[in-house]
Amino acid sequence: MSKEKSNDHGTGHIIQSLIVNVLIASSKGVAAFMTGSGSMLAETIHSFADCANQGLLLVGVKQSKRPADKKHPLGYGRSVYFWSFMVAMLLFSIGGMFSIYEGLHKFSHPEPVENIEWAIGILVFSLALEGYATYSNIVELNERRGNTGFVEYIRNTKDSDLIVIFGENSAAVFGLILAITALLAAYYTGDGRYDALGSLAIGVVLIAVAIFLSVEVKSLLIGESADSVINDLVEKEAEKSPEILELINCITIQQGPGEVLMCIKIKCKPDLTAIQISQMINKFENDIRSKAPEVKWIYIEPDLQEWK
Known part of the structure; x- marks a missing residue:
């Protein structure tokens, strides 16, 4: 039996990720402006979208704690599932689709990247922060899952907001690695299309994560059995x-x-x-x-x- 903290459903993991993403989004925006990189712009939009997503999750957790009333005699617990589903949709539309659009545009009109030192430095800084946030998510997941397998717990847990945050942070880490690789390839080959391919790859990652999250949360939203x-x-x-x-x-x-x-x-x-x-x-x-x-x-x- 997992040690899921069902009765202590806090928001610490959401607030931590929100603070991290505000810092990262701001630094990425500076780097995107300095380099003109499509991958950096995609990462900037992704991080700002994550900030909005975490704000929505905080709204969902707060609403889910409202006491039951005549109109909702069983309470508002499913509110967090609704907002988690909305986050998955935003991750798909704003993050994933924009990254693919930017990648296609840059591939058709490639431009050389400049001031790569700014971009690489900020991306490494962002990777360190996102890596720490993801590691914190994994630690909390391990505490809650007990003897349950990690993948099994992710598929079956009822704490949708924790899984959404983990999915976002994991996608961000992978996206940052892709962005660094694309920037280095574009810089050393002088071919801006590598940067465009990086933006496309980031979009595909975000859409894949969004689809996974939306499928998992949908099951909870329409009424899933307990453990x-x-x-x-x-x-x-x-x-x-x-x-x-x-x-x-x-x-x-x-x-x-x-x-x-x-x-x-x-x-x-x-x-x-x-x-x-x-x-x-x-x-x-x-x-x-x-x-x-x-x-x-x-x-x-x-x-x-x-x-x-």
């Missing part, structure tokens, strides 16, 4: 209860990071009174919540026959 560990827990607790003959059905829905809705149908002993059934259900709920506090809503229906 299978929770279903296993319910089965074990049902087996322990002498009043429960069979767990007929258990449906879970992830309502947001650290928020699970659970609907259960159980087959009870036929000789139980209404009071005994109520006491059994209360104990069953308490046993589940004590071991899985992320389960915030539990609806249990007792029955004497199989569910069809």
Whole structure:
């Protein structure tokens, strides 16, 4: 079972990445102006888009913590999934498509890059910052995943904002390596088309990451089941209860990071009174919540026959 910090869904990793990207975007903008490089301009737009994306994620996390009300009786937990999906779309449209457009334009009208020292220095500086941010993401992912495999955790985790930040930072590191390679190739060969190819490659990377993130977040947005560990827990607790003959059905829905809705149908002993059934259900709920506090809503229906 992973050690996902479902009940301590903070924003530290988002704020850290936002600060890093503001510094990087500003420095890249200076380098793009000084060199006239398409790759540098693509990287500048990418970093400024990342800043906007992280701002949207902060909005999503804040909205997801709003208390439930009459209009939204199960709370606003899925807000973070909506804004995470929007970030993936922006990464695709602003970051990826603009980089490809810039690459195609520069390839058709190649220009020599100038003052490469500025660009390389700033790119190395940016790579160090992005590398540190990505490393911090990996450390937090490792803490949350526990014994779960890294790739498996990324595919199954319900903390969409953490995965979006990791995807952005990883794409940024790869994009910076591509930009450095393209600039050096364009400078030493005197062929500006290498710089254009770098911009195209960066766009492809961003679009690939955006598609991956959008697919993962879409599943959460439309209603994904909770971690299978929770279903296993319910089965074990049902087996322990002498009043429960069979767990007929258990449906879970992830309502947001650290928020699970659970609907259960159980087959009870036929000789139980209404009071005994109520006491059994209360104990069953308490046993589940004590071991899985992320389960915030539990609806249990007792029955004497199989569910069809």
